Amino acid sequence: MKAAKASNLRITETDRIEIISMVDNSIDFLSTVNNKHVQSFMQWTRDRYGGEWTSKHAQLPFAEHGFSMLIKVFNQDEPESILFDTGGSAEAIIENAKRMGISLSEVGCIVLSHGHYDHFGGLLSAVKAVGKAGLPIIVHEDMFRARGTAYSDGTIRKYADFPTKAQLNPAQVIFTKQPFLMASDSVCVTGEIPRTTSFETGLMNHKSFVNGSWQPDPLIMDDRAIVMNVKGKGLVILSGCAHAGIINTINYARQISGVENAYAVMGGFHLAGKDFEDKIESTIKELACINPELIVPSHCTGWRAMFAISQALPDAFVWNSVGNLYQL
Numbered sequence: 411m412k413a414a415k416a417s418n419l420r421i422t423e424t425d426r427i428e429i430i431s432m433v434d435n436s437i438d439f440l441s442t443v444n445n446k447h448v449q450s451f452m453q454w455t456r457d458r459y460g461g462e463w464t465s466k467h468a469q470l471p472f473a474e475h476g477f478s479m480l481i482k483v484f485n486q487d488e489p490e491s492i493l494f495d496t497g498g499s500a501e502a503i504i505e506n507a508k509r510m511g512i513s514l515s516e517v518g519c520i521v522l523s524h525g526h527y528d529h530f531g532g533l534l535s536a537v538k539a540v541g542k543a544g545l546p547i548i549v550h551e552d553m554f555r556a557r558g559t560a561y562s563d564g565t566i567r568k569y570a571d572f573p574t575k576a577q578l579n580p581a582q583v584i585f586t587k588q589p590f591l592m593a594s595d596s597v598c599v600t601g602e603i604p605r606t607t608s609f610e611t612g613l614m615n616h617k618s619f620v621n622g623s624w625q626p627d628p629l630i631m632d633d634r635a636i637v638m639n640v641k642g643k644g645l646v647i648l649s650g651c652a653h654a655g656i657i658n659t660i661n662y663a664r665q666i667s668g669v670e671n672a673y674a675v676m677g678g679f680h681l682a683g684k685d686f687e688d689k690i691e692s693t694i695k696e697l698a699c700i701n702p703e704l705i706v707p708s709h710c711t712g713w714r715a716m717f718a719i720s721q722a723l724p725d726a727f728v729w730n731s732v733g734n735l736y737q738l
Contacts, residue, residue, distance in 0.1 A: 419589050419591070419598065419666045419667065419668075420595065420668075421591070421595065421596065421597075421598045421637060421638065421639045421666075421667045421669075422485075422594060422595040422596045422639070423596070423639050423640070423641040424483050424484065424485055424593075424596040424597075424638055424639065424640055424641065425484050425485055425486070425640075425641055426484045426640065426641075426737070426738065427481065427482065427483055427484065427638055427640060427646055427736075427737075427738045428481075428482040428484070428735065428736065428737055428738075429479050429480070429481050429482075429646075429648070429676070429735070429736040429738070430479065430480045430482075430510065430512070430733070430734070430735050430736075431478075431479060431708070431730055431731065431732050431733060431734045431736075432471075432478040432479060432480050432493075432497065432502075432503055432506050432507065432510075432512075432732070433473075433474060433476045433477055433478035433495075433496070433497030433498070433502045433503055433506060433532070433732065434473060434476070434477060434478075434708050434709055434730055434731070434732050435473055435474070435475055435476070435477075435708065435709050435710075436473055436708070436729070436730065436731060436732070437470070437471070437472065437473045437731050437732045437733070438729065438731040439451060439452055439470060439731065439733070441729070443728065443734075445704070445728050447674070447703075447704050447728075447736055447737055447738060448728050448734055448735070448736055448737075449734070449735045449737070450731065450733065450734060450735075451470065451471060451510065451731070451732070451733025451734065451735075452464070452733075453735075454735040455467075455510065455511060455733075458511075459511055463511065467509065467511065469509050470509065470733070471505075471506040471509045471510055471732045471733045472502065472505070472506065472732065473732050474497065474498050474499055474502050475498050475528055476495075476497035476498025476499065476502060476528040476529065476531060476532075476709075477495045477497065477498075477523075477528060477529055477650055477651070477677065477678055477708070477709040477710075478493065478494065478495045478496050478497045478502075478503055478529075478532065479493075479494045479495065479648060479676070479677070480492075480493055480494075480512065480517070481493075481494055481597070481636070481638075481648070483593045483596050483597055483638065485593075485594055485596055487594065490518050490519075490592075490593040490594070490597075491516045491517050491518055492517065492518065492519045492520070492521060492592070492593065492597060492636075493514070493517045493519070493520045493521070493536060493540075494521050494523065494636055494648055494650070495521075495522060495523050495529040495530070495650050496520065496522075496529065496530055496531065496532035496533045496535070496536045497528070497529075497531055497532040498527060498528035498529075498531040498532070499531050499532060500531060500532055500534065500535045501532075501535070502531075502532060503532035503535060503536050503539075504532065504535050504536070504539055506732060506733075507539070510733060514536060514539040514540050515539070515540055515541055515542075517536070517540045517545075518542075518545075518546075518593075519545070519546045519547075519548065519592055519593075520533070520536060520537070520540075520545065520546070520547045520548070520581075521547075521548045521599055521634075521636060522547065522548065522549050522550075522553060522650075523633065523634055523635065523636075523649065523650025523651060523677075524550070524553065524630060524632045524633040524634065524650055524651060524653060525549075525550070525552060525553025525554065525555065525557060525572050525632050526557065526569060526651065527569045527570040528709075529650050529651070530553070530572055530573070531570070533547075533573055533578070534573055534577060534578070537578060537581050542581075543580040543581075544580065544581070544582045545580075545581040545582065546581070546582050546584050546592075547578060547581050547582065547583050547584065548584050548586060548590060548592075548599050549583055549584065549585055549586075549632075550585065550586065550587060550601075550602070550631075550632035550634065551585050551587075551632075552618070552630075552631060552632040553572050553632050554572050554574075555572075555618045555619060555620065555627075556568060556569075556571060556618065556619035557569045557616070557617065557618055557619075557627070558616075558617050558618075558619070558624065559615050559616060559617065560615045560616075560617050560624070561615075566617055566624055586599065586601055587601050587602050588601040588602075589601045589666050596638060596639070597636060597637075597638055598636070598637045598638070598666070598667070599634050599635075599636060600634045600635045600636075600637060600659070600662055600663060600666065601634060602631050602632075602634070603633065603634065603635070603654035603655075603658055603659055603662045604658065604662055605629065605654060605655065605658055606658055606661065607655055607657050607658055607661075607692075607696075609655075609689050609692040609693075610654070610655025610656075610657060610658050610689065610693075611628070612628035612629045612630065612653065613628055613630060613653060613680075613685070614628050614685060615628075615685075616628055616630060629653075629654075630653040630654075633650070633651065633652070633653040633654045634650075635647055635648055635649045635650070635652070635654075635659045635663065635677070636648040637663040637666070637667060639667060639669055640673060640738055643671075643673045643703070643738065644669055644670075644671030644672060644673035644703075645663055645664065645667060645669050645671060645672050645673055645674075646673060646674045646676070646738055647659065647660055647663045647672060647674065647675050647676070647677075648676050648677045649675075649676070649677035649678055649679065650677055650678055650709075651677075651678040651680045651709065651710050652677065652678055652679045652680050653680060655693075656675070656679040656680075656693060656697075657693060657696045657697070657700075660672050660675060660700055672700050672702050673702060673703050673704065673738070674702055674703060674704040674705070674706070674736075674738055675697075675700075675702045675704070675705050675706070676704070676705070676706040676707075676708070676730075676736070677706070677707075677708060677709065678707075678708060678709035678710040678711055679693070679707045679710070679711040679715060680710045680711070681693060681707075681710075681711050681712050681714070681715035682710055682711060682712025682713075682714070682715065683712070686712070687712070687714055687715070690714060690715045690718050691718075693715070694715075694718055694719060694722045697719065697722065697723065698722055698723065701723070701726075702723075702726055703726060704726055704728065704736070704738070705719060705723055705726045705727055705728070706727075706728045706730050706736070707719055707727075707730075708730035716729065
């Protein structure tokens with residue numbers, strides 16, 4: 411694992427990737443999935459574990475307002491597993507892993523996309539379940555700030571606090587603002603993402619508690635994504651909430667990797683709510699130009715944006731459900 415300057419970065423190609431949706435806002439175990447990259451929870455668990463296992467494990471994973479993806483990268487060596495965010499509650503990541511037949515002890519690293527409660531709510535539970543001294547947790551220093559949302563009358567709805575370093579012991583907390591490579595340099599945490607588009611302007615009512623008072627923090631500079639480069643295909647880009655803007659995120663992933671083709675774009679795009687829904691049209695115009703093979707908007711994207719994306723990119727679009735397996 412190492413930090414790297416964006417100008418000197420090289421993301422090693424990986425043979426293939428598997429991504430499982432561990433926590434998300436929606437579940438759908440009934441609809442057909444007509445995409446070669448995706449298997450539903452019921453499909454892949456039956457294929458891997460067999461009918462006897464599925465008959466004995468009748469409890470299905472559940473949804474909550476939160477986000478977590480389990481990434482498994484396959485290179486020439488043993489596969490490496492990375493947990494990207496941990497959901498909104500202490501229970502969901504643990505219980506859903508159990509219901510999917512997944513042992514979190516396989517996780518070699520935890521990456522936090524940003525310091526909001528719906529992404530770190532299960533962090534302490536996950537660290538305990540992984541059970542490894544020195545487990546790397548990749549963070550940004552701003553995640554430890556108190557955060558909140560300002561109402562029109564000036565009052566602040568304070569979010570839950572990020573765990574302290576002491577609470578995270580015996581894990582190893584690693585701070586980085588720069589791109590950060592792991593898994594034999596095949597997985598990159600973007601670090602801070604430059605804001606370059608005209609329409610992705612941040613969360614205007616977001617506040618951080620700094621130097622004894624609540625300060626405007628619309629840009630949420632601790633927002634990062636994960637980028638991988640699949641051999642013969644291109645970039646796989648995972649965003650937690652895309653507070654930086656999903657187009658800014660994709661553009662920066664292309665810039666730091668030197669790879670133009672965005673093969674798959676997945677995660678929260680933060681296009682829900684009255685302050686963001688007027689950005690849907692501009693976002694979709696850019697996404698259509700990028701034209702990924704697979705696009706999986708989830709979590710905070712919102713149903714209006716998801717529907718619009720499904721209409722604009724029907725062959726690439728997949729509605730995410732907790733338990734979905736993506737093979738890339």
